[in-house]
Amino acid sequence: MSKAYFDYAAKRLLQAIVVILLSYVFTFVVVSILPGDPITNVLNNPQNGFTPNEIKEIIAAQGLDKPIPVQLWSAFSGFVTGDLGLSMRTNRPVATLIAEVLPSTLVLASAGLAVALFLAAIIAYGTQFLPRRFGQGLLRGFPSLFLSVPNFVIGLVLIHLFGFQLGVFRVIEPDSFWATLFAAIALGIPISAQIAEVLIANLDHESGQDYAAVARGRGLGQMRLFVTHLLKPSSLPVITVVALTIGELLGGSLITETVFGRNGLGSLVQRSVSTQDLPVLQAVVSLAAVVFVVVNLIADLTYPLLDPRVKLLGGQERRPTTADDSSLPISKAVTR
Amino acid sequence: MTLASVSSTPRATGIGRLTGLRVPPVVILSFLVVALAIGWSLAPGLFTHYDPVNGTPAQKLLGPSAAHWFGTDHLGRDLYARVVYGTASSVASALIAVVIGVVAGGIVGLLAGFFGGWVDTVFARLVDVLLAIPKFLLAVIVVTAIGFDTTNAAIATGVSAVALFARVMRSEVIKTRQATFVESSFLLGGSRWHILWRHVLPNASRSVLPLAVLQFGDSILVIASLAFLGYGDPPPASDWGLLISIGKDYLKWPWLVYAPALVTIATVLSVNRISRWLRETD
Numbered sequence: 052m053s054k055a056y057f058d059y060a061a062k063r064l065l066q067a068i069v070v071i072l073l074s075y076v077f078t079f080v081v082v083s084i085l086p087g088d089p090i091t092n093v094l095n096n097p098q099n100g101f102t103p104n105e106i107k108e109i110i111a112a113q114g115l116d117k118p119i120p121v122q123l124w125s126a127f128s129g130f131v132t133g134d135l136g137l138s139m140r141t142n143r144p145v146a147t148l149i150a151e152v153l154p155s156t157l158v159l160a161s162a163g164l165a166v167a168l169f170l171a172a173i174i175a176y177g178t179q180f181l182p183r184r185f186g187q188g189l190l191r192g193f194p195s196l197f198l199s200v201p202n203f204v205i206g207l208v209l210i211h212l213f214g215f216q217l218g219v220f221r222v223i224e225p226d227s228f229w230a231t232l233f234a235a236i237a238l239g240i241p242i243s244a245q246i247a248e249v250l251i252a253n254l255d256h257e258s259g260q261d262y263a264a265v266a267r268g269r270g271l272g273q274m275r276l277f278v279t280h281l282l283k284p285s286s287l288p289v290i291t292v293v294a295l296t297i298g299e300l301l302g303g304s305l306i307t308e309t310v311f312g313r314n315g316l317g318s319l320v321q322r323s324v325s326t327q328d329l330p331v332l333q334a335v336v337s338l339a340a341v342v343f344v345v346v347n348l349i350a351d352l353t354y355p356l357l358d359p360r361v362k363l364l365g366g367q368e369r370r371p372t373t374a375d376d377s378s379l380p381i382s383k384a385v386t387r
Numbered sequence: 388m389t390l391a392s393v394s395s396t397p398r399a400t401g402i403g404r405l406t407g408l409r410v411p412p413v414v415i416l417s418f419l420v421v422a423l424a425i426g427w428s429l430a431p432g433l434f435t436h437y438d439p440v441n442g443t444p445a446q447k448l449l450g451p452s453a454a455h456w457f458g459t460d461h462l463g464r465d466l467y468a469r470v471v472y473g474t475a476s477s478v479a480s481a482l483i484a485v486v487i488g489v490v491a492g493g494i495v496g497l498l499a500g501f502f503g504g505w506v507d508t509v510f511a512r513l514v515d516v517l518l519a520i521p522k523f524l525l526a527v528i529v530v531t532a533i534g535f536d537t538t539n540a541a542i543a544t545g546v547s548a549v550a551l552f553a554r555v556m557r558s559e560v561i562k563t564r565q566a567t568f569v570e571s572s573f574l575l576g577g578s579r580w581h582i583l584w585r586h587v588l589p590n591a592s593r594s595v596l597p598l599a600v601l602q603f604g605d606s607i608l609v610i611a612s613l614a615f616l617g618y619g620d621p622p623p624a625s626d627w628g629l630l631i632s633i634g635k636d637y638l639k640w641p642w643l644v645y646a647p648a649l650v651t652i653a654t655v656l657s658v659n660r661i662s663r664w665l666r667e668t669d
Binding site: 066069070071073074077078081082195196198199200201202203204207208210211215297298299301302303305306309310320321324327332335336339340343344 | 635652
């Protein structure tokens with residue numbers, strides 16, 4: 052482990068902490084300066100049936116009568132020490148509310164990621180073995196098709212076909228194995244497209260390199276060439292792409308949970324949105340940002356250890372092939 | 388030989404470039420689909436004579452037929468008419484979202500890339516923060532804060548795309564700034580704003596165009612998702628996402644989901660194909 056790596060790691064760690072803290076402040080500011088405030092929208096709404104005394108209590112407990120910078124400071128210091136505050140609607144600790152639904156979302160998100168990786172691998176590696184004119188074009192067309200289908204439509208089609216027509220799973224039992232699997236497929240398909248696009252681009256790039264031509268010249272078959280030469284260098288950069296899709300995995304499960312009727316973070320967000328329960332929303336967004344930043348930090352820190360071609364120069368990372376400064380697979384495809 | 392090679396590279400004027408292009412049939416089809424969507428949104432009355440709001444209860448939940456291309460819904464309204472009339476807000480709101488993303492993100496990226504130094508550092512952290520929050524969650528938060536309707540959903544979608552455009556613009560600007568013609572313009576005494584406006588912006592925006600088209604398709608999806616969750620205009624509006632959301636309660640009559648879904652997919656697929664074609668011909 053070189054000094055350059057430690058410099059790089061320290062710099063990335065510091066950056067990650069700054070981004071997490073700033074994203075909390077950012078969310079708070081967005082939620083509080085924009086028009087629409089919870090006192091008039093929720094508490095004074097006769098539909099919710101709060102008595103004037105209760106309203107006063109909630110306002111005092113949440114500190115809604117204080118100026119925004121003061122509110123921000125108390126919420127922010129709470130966040131740093133791990134206190135997420137109380138839910139405005141149920142008056143229970145936000146951390147407890149999140150802890151109740153988190154496992155369901157974690158199961159769905161990890162299953163969705165597994166589906167996405169599996170599909171992406173089949174599509175991208177498949178292009179290496181199908182004949183160029185027949186079949187390959189079809190495989191290469193999948194990512195753009197997958198990117199054009201809203202994931203709630205995939206979910207509804209799966210429910211209609213497998214739930215209602217074929218009876219593989221019962222819609223009223225959303226946590227059963229089959230229901231979870233189909234929810235994961237609905238979540239994973241759009242994400243697989245992004246991973247597959249990068250994977251295909253990397254494979255094309257690597258198989259055009261001199262070393263691949265030399266290997267072909269030595270008489271290596273496509274299978275040997277792929278396994279021994281192309282697989283590793285084209286797949287490693289995907290680690291960073293997968294880390295970047297974490298956000299979409301979380302955002303996508305919000306919709307997928309609604310479609311499949313699962314009780315997870317997504318439905319918590321839905322309930323909190325309809326009641327303008329800002330502390331809960333704030334906490335969920337911050338949690339998502341923390342997860343995203345930490346996963347990307349881990350990816351960025353392990354990547355130089357896995358790929359010997361990466362050179363760390365004065366705390367700056369130099370990545371090989373396509374993974375330069377563009378962040379998302381889409382922008383990558385454009386700027387390349 | 389020399390003459391031939393010189394004359395074979397004419398100056399690329401707008402029309403010259405268009406006629407010189409060989410447009411693949413798929414792309415022509417994509418343009419037709421997009422043109423149809425634009426037609427639907429500008430003059431829906433030309434494409435259907437049914438009323439999208441008031442139906443004939445006696446004709447509820449009919450399957451697709453010659454009279455009702457997409458069938459009818461639970462109130463006996465022609466679904467094709469509902470889709471056609473819903474296009475305007477589905478497509479126009481995606482346009483609003485893209486404009487917000489391109490303008491705000493473009494300005495941030497332009498300033499960060501061109502001036503560098505502390506401006507770049509500040510904007511880079513801002514973009515990092517925007518990227519750290521899942522795009523869809525960010526859109527949900529913004530639309531919660533400003534209220535549920537389709538225009539607000541479009542604004543929220545635009546805000547969630549700012550970071551993407553800022554990033555691409557910044558890297559393009561940095562690339563352009565190092566070009567020799569920019570350096571020579573500096574040496575000729577060009578002011579910073581002149582160079583920014585005359586040289587850097589036009590060159591950097593080249594790769595922003597295909598991205599903006601791509602983002603247009605993506606915005607249609609995000610806005611449909613927001614409408615699906617009920618954060619857009621309430622019924623009797625007929626945004627595509629809302630139609631699918633209503634249809635999901637009537638899965639025994641699956642065309643109520645499939646018809647608006649297919650229209651959405653066809654539109655987004657066409658937009659994405661056009662974006663790829665723009666990228667390839669650039």
